[in-house]
Amino acid sequence: MTAVPPALDLAGLDDLFTADELAIRDSVRELCRRRIDPYVADWFERGEVDDIRGLARELGSLGLLGMHLQGYGCAGTSCVDYGLACLELEASDSGVRSLVSVQGSLAMYAIWRFGSEEHKQHWLPQMAAGEAIGCFGLTEPDHGSDPGSMRTRARRDGADWVLTGRKMWITNGSIADVAVVWAQTDEGIRGFVVPTSADGFSAPLIKHKMSLRASVTSELVLDEVRLPADAMLPEVRGLKGPLSCLSEARYGIVWGSLGAARSSLASALTYSIEREQFGKPIAGFQLTQQKLAEMYLEYSKGLLLAVHLGRRKDAGTVTPEQISLGKLNNIRAALEICRTARTILGANGISLEFPVIRHMNNLESVLTYEGTVEMHTLVIGQALTGLPAFR
Template identity: 70%
Template sequence: MISSVPLPRTFSAADPAGIDQMLSQDERDVRGAVRRFCDENVEPYVADWFERGELPGVRELAVGLGELGVLGMHLAGYGCPGMTATEYGLACLELEATDSGLRSLVSVQGSLAMFALHHWGSEEQKERWLPEMAAGRSIGCFGLTEPDAGSDPASMRSHARRDGSDWVIDARKMWITNGSVADVAVVWAQTEEGVRGFVVPTDTPGFSAPLIHHKLSLRASVTSELVLDGVRLPADAVLPGVRGLKGPLTCLNEARFGIVWGAVGAARSSLQCALDYAGSRVQFGRPVAGFQLTQAKIADMTLEVVKANLLALHLGRAKDARGLLPVEVSLGKLNNVREALDVCRTARTILGANGVSLEYPVIRHMVNLESVLTYEGTSEMHALSIGHAMTGHAAFR
């Protein structure tokens, strides 16, 4: 009698838990297309960009990403592909496996600026901006964080007032990805009606976006300050679909979902680098990979990458099926970024002194994740969000 039990698959160090079998062919195709784009257009150059602290050719890169279909890929209509959350997550994983700055460019464009327009904008605003942004011909940024208002956006000082039928905005925003190259900024400000979002073309008089220099993290990324001095906008510049902090926080939750996946990519890249290095580096007459302490490190890293990948996949499937609660995204962001950072630090020890060299991706991923740990919700705030959900007590109020 022939058994119906399938034969065991061949073990692969690239997929030790067989997660690929849980993906559809369409999902694998999306992942493969993004990986090929990164390998051809970014991977050979990103260490040099990081060392120089710049992202040259960002507009050409944005157009290429638009042609690839990853800008606003989980949005539907207005030139957006309308793909699933899981497909978007897989794209974020591959983008960040190359560099967090690349994933940040895509995340801010699609999950912050485009999502705000798609979810809260008027029909005119959507028609004006979304097709161009999906194609990468227009770049967007998202202005929420301020010098004195990070985790507590309700304390923002940016203010918009009515002047006749116009709005006049005075604002200072910090740590804004894409700011200096953006064509449009979604800026949040206090008004007499509560917090409102405004669609600000960056060529509007009074708007400027100076670059932030001296970064030691996310160096292959455009990071800027936004300065709005008496910026005058027409009445229809306001996002009509939302008032209050629900607007920006909903957008941030979309972006955090991408981070849940992206962190897996950074960790996977560092694990693979450490594995390759340990197999070729010979000490005391044999490869470093043959020593028990090295194997223990590799086993621990492998477990964390697999667990983070499974958590991301679960949240992607849940988001596609029923949507996610904010606390579910906090679970993913807190765990995956924290564990990815630990994986990178452990991988660095396997590489020894070479681990601090940009000839290898590990130190770049490690310092990038220090920013990812903080932005779009610090680890402390996500821990408190989970604590609030579990206990019913809001410790941060």
Template identity: 80%
Template sequence: MSTTTASPPFEPLDPAGIDDLLSADEKAVRDSVRQLCNERIDPHVAEWFEQGAIEDVRGLAKELGALGVFGMHLDGYGCAGMSATEYGLACLELEATDSGVRSLVSVQGSLAMFAIWRWGSEQQKQEWLPRMAAGEAIGCFGLTEPDIGSDPGSMRTRARRDGNDWILDGRKMWITNSSVADVAVVWAQTDQGVRGFVVPTDTPGFSAPEIKHKLSLRASVTGEIVLDGVRLPHSAALPEVRGLKGPLSCLNEARYGIVWGAMGAARSSLAAALSYANERTQFGKPISGYQLTQQKLVDMNLEYTKGVLLALHLGRYKDAGKLRPEQVSLGKLNNVREALEICRTARTILGANGISLEYPVIRHMNNLESVLTYEGTVEMHTLVVGQAMTGHSAFH
């Protein structure tokens, strides 16, 4: 027998009431990250984007570390040990501020820290993870090369043995955090297959020129890694993995965060469009009162709502230990693509103001052009899902 209760108020940015699916702890994590972003980052991020640099990246890293977001889904070594869903909610809030800020956290925690946590020696974990979790040391992840993106097995960076040491030579490209990093996890070809190395960035022969003239992810540090006869001790190699399984496992962690993060950029743009539409008057009434504008707003909100539900479902799967890489590809493929379309539609509602950094929309739109490509292109994720569906590989 059902009873009649008063319906909760309709929330324009949560029309399906997804908030009710979150636990009190999950909401607390989300709210704490949102508060830090609102107070510390939002007032400055448009200026950082325009300047092409975060004003004090090390200071910001320490604040993020103090909040516990670096490697927050990892256990031990100073990491917060939170759930995958809580980590996802944090990524959503970070990217609602800026994709570049979420990239800082993702590369630190899901790539560099995860590689050491999952595949490193106890010595490597003890040396680096507590400092990285606290934001006192910044990490980067060297996989992509100037001519090698979607086919990491063809990488040209080499590591050869010299007595008890390793000598690394090669070049990596489009590496987030590289020019400010204290440690780099670098993947290289060896006579034992692809291996990972923990490389302190003050090692002779290591350099990280910053990449300039970007029109996307401008509030993010991006650079190269140049390895010119970098000599490392035997203990620098990650001992627990050989082959592409190592770097691909890390990429899967980062892709999961993107599934959530992209919805943050979408929410920010949707909120800006809704607010603007209610305030902008044409022909005697707000443009939100016109059918075509309402159709845009509703369609944007539908895709946003479905994207958050997908992210939440995958988060629950990951927490249950059931999440497959193909499902992460499905989430990344859908959510980034739909987030980009939401941002583009929001831009049309703002008209000419949509290209101004006074509003977040063009910044999110530009950033998502990079997010669409990194951690696996649309083409690669399409073929991953296609292979899972059909049983046939179409990569070659």
């Protein structure tokens, strides 16, 4: 990750945060500087993260896993604290932020919000410490934006449940100890806590990715996986369960995408001052300054929106539509910042010696997951007009 030039607080946005919030931000930034930044370009190039379980334990030791949840070994920080952590993690790499988001905002949140007390006591302390890794099985090979049409099925067999189906594009799947899996039942869509050691469960690694290469992405295969009756999440039925989890994860993206944007902007700014053409730094040319100014404007506006949504979330007043607004705006702005930064670096912009092409490739995935541009556009459209246009 490129160091953050002081000029990137031109708008004075650090004034929006308390001393405690800035201390958390700085502690995450230091962890990233020490533990991730020296190695992440190599991880991305090889498509493999060295000692990912050790990294999870270090993230857990800093309280970053499920950090905005209360009790059960979780840090219980504010949503703004969590947002700042996501920003710093994604300034290192989207894949690392995805590890934390899926662990805390999807798998842990589902258990924390909808699980039995036994589920919580057994899994959450281990997951908060990074001793157990979780994944979240919702998306299927043929059903992404339309999860209500999922084919994964859970049927009763005596006192047990038997799960059959496939899930796709599952972060952490191949290294997970527990999977939260959503399935059709005779009583509607229900969630299940599935130990990955269960007979019939497998998680083949998805290879040949050109994005999120410093992240584990897998398929989940459930072949007559037999679970006890108490494996079902008791406190939710229907799509509101998985969709509420997705809203938690989208909130992290609102902040995290800005980390990738800031890293790319910082890299472009530093490069433009150091790179000379036609006898002077390219930062001294009007077209370069226009690019830098416009990138900074979009980054600043995105951060203002993230802080606003974070304060609303801490106050309990944020709505799913507002989270969609933040996700749609900030990921599109971040991707455009990365693309513009790439042009400033010229040919060097495609080299992994700089973070820009890595962030740009990663954000192509972030643009799609946790809701595509099209779906968030329609969520906002329905909120504005009162008319659903999904079908």
